[in-house]
Amino acid sequence: MVLADVQRDRTVAIEAVDGPRAFRRRLMEMGLVPGTEITIRNVAPLGDPLEIEVRHGRLSIRRSEAAQIRVRT
């Protein structure tokens, strides 16, 4: 399952981050590493991007990027 398919406010754990090198490295350096809990908290009014909560902080990432984050429930 990927993060983009997870319901709002449902906390899941990151399994792996896929995608091009610079992309996955940036996300992992910001703390999105396997095992980290992650929750979609909001969706922007136009449907994209998403507001996610991770490590007590809020980040905004695009849906297409959330589709590169594999998660397990």
Place this chain on the structure above:
Amino acid sequence: MTPPLAGADDARLPLVALAGNPNTGKTSLFNALTGLRAKVGNYPGVTVDRRVGRITTARGEVEVVDVPGCYSLVARSADEQIAVDVLSGIGERRPDVVVFCVDATQLARSLYLVTQAQELGTRCVIALTMVDEAKDAAPDPRALADALACEVVSTNPRRQVGIVELRAAIDRALAAGAAEPVWRWTPSPGLRERLDQVRAALPASWPQLDALALWALQSIDDEDELEGIAPSLRDAVAAAVPVEDAARLDDEIVLARWRWLDERTAGLIRARPDRGRTEQVDRILLHRGFGFLIFAGVMFLLFASLFAGADPAIGLVERSFGWLGDRVRDGLGAGLLTDFLVDGVINGVGSVLVFLPQILLLFFFIGLLEDCGYMARVAYLMDRLMKAMNLHGRAFVPMLSGFACAIPAVLATRTMERRRDRLLTMMVVPLMTCSARLPVYSLIIGALFPTAAFGLSTKSLLLSAMYLFSVVTALVAAFVLSRTVKPLKARRLPFVIELPPYRLPRLRDVARMMWEKTSAFLREAGTVILACTIVLWALLSFPRHLPSSAPDYDAQIAAAPTSEARIELEHQKEGDLRRHSYAGRLGRALEPAIAPLGFDWKIGVGIIGAFAAREVFVSTMGVVYSVGADVDEESQPLRDAMRAAKRPDGRPVYTPLVGLSLMVFFALACQCMSTLAVVRRETGGLGWPMFLFAYMTTLAWVMSFLVFQIGSLLGY
């Protein structure tokens, strides 16, 4: 590149760098530490603000340099490279101590950067910020100091809390001297081998550190946009990291650091920071309905104050310089020196200062929006729309400001982190209908079009059409440029932005930014604008005598029976001089190039004059048509003169079709040297302003050509 800053960069003083993630209160801390003793310039080769200040500690003066906010030292671009260059002393003096701003609510993420710096052997001091916000979640400074083996000071720069203690901690760290590299993890044998391989290839001028070899392994690849990396180092990295191994290599390094951080910080983070109030505000500001309404309201306020609110101040600048010019003219009498001083220098300084009201206002708004956290929400709300054109969500504010004036709008692109986003926005902002185009449109519409069509005012119809046209062209241009011009291409980079909690903006920090932006504009773009105004003045005023075939105006003026007749003769003389000036000759030389657009050489002269500022087109046309420079877009004599103008074959010069072609030309052509001057300043070279000028002028020529030729074929 900027020249060294006067009074700063003193190599004899101890050097302290201030680093940290974005949104950690780093700027406030810098301001609180250095007071008013700071200067802003650019980092060499890139256009990223470099702020340098001084502090006084027990041991005397210490220099403080601000490092751009970042989450990691690993870099993909020249902009991101600054952090590692400053911290490790590549091409610069290596700081003796680095103060890290660590957000107490975002402990683990803030500390990731600190672990990287410790691997470099940096002497670190941690300034814990946002402690008031974290409340119970704030870590115990002593426990944090134990975990990281460095000084930790709890601060609140907004209230000057902890600043004295931080100075003392900096002092102790300076006394402690250089630090040894500290690695919190042990590289695997495979990675160890690669590190040794790459370390042997590090340039001799770099510190010979494992951490820099590690940095190179992660940063250098086929896709990076780093600058100044020795080819031998590139080859060594390429040999050490086969493409298929890159992901596994990143995993090993990043996960090892996080394992250590998670273990060490687990006991330090005592609670989940309370975001209740921010969430309540976001429920309204990011609401499907209200959110956009409020967004529209905020943006309207910003736009209206730039467009109309700045008017009194702009008028004041113009009147003051007009008054000053008149006084100088009265005092010195007519002559070349007077003309040079009044029309060249005073007018030139005025044409620089006239931008200040809008620049100050725009940065006042940007400062407030940035500081309170709403700017991140602008990007969040607008990303969906802007990304369709490959623009950054934050490009919305510069684009909107472009409707008032491209100069502050181009300066505002610095709020975007990535050079590529800044460049693309700068390339399309000048297409927006700025307020200087309005007088030109008004003159053309008033002179050449009927006052009403379909029961509606032609002026409002055509003006609305021109606004729409400019928005569509700017968006299409962004889309096309981002797909065709290599440095503007959208790479697959994550759009990861933080949504920080809402915070009260601090007026002192906002005022400081307004001052820094304005002084940088005056210093780096103002001088160029002034020089260009003087050159244009010379083109339009030399030579100062008429050919012998011209009528003897002076004798006629002296013999004029009435003052009206005299004024008319003076206007005729002025017009004749302008027609024979270098600009006039240039206009004639340009005629074959602009004839297919329906323009004659007089329009050519107007276009050259408009290069100083588009609205100058109106007064230049006044002079060329011998009705005097003292005209505005509502002037009836100028309209009549334009309507009466005939081509050699007797057809009128101006038809509605020519008017349309001229408006399209003004909408698209880069008719503004001030824009080019600020783009040069913001891109750090002549390449981008030349590209901007070339593509916009070509686009303008082609579109006007199509309008005029197709219109002519259709019989208009």
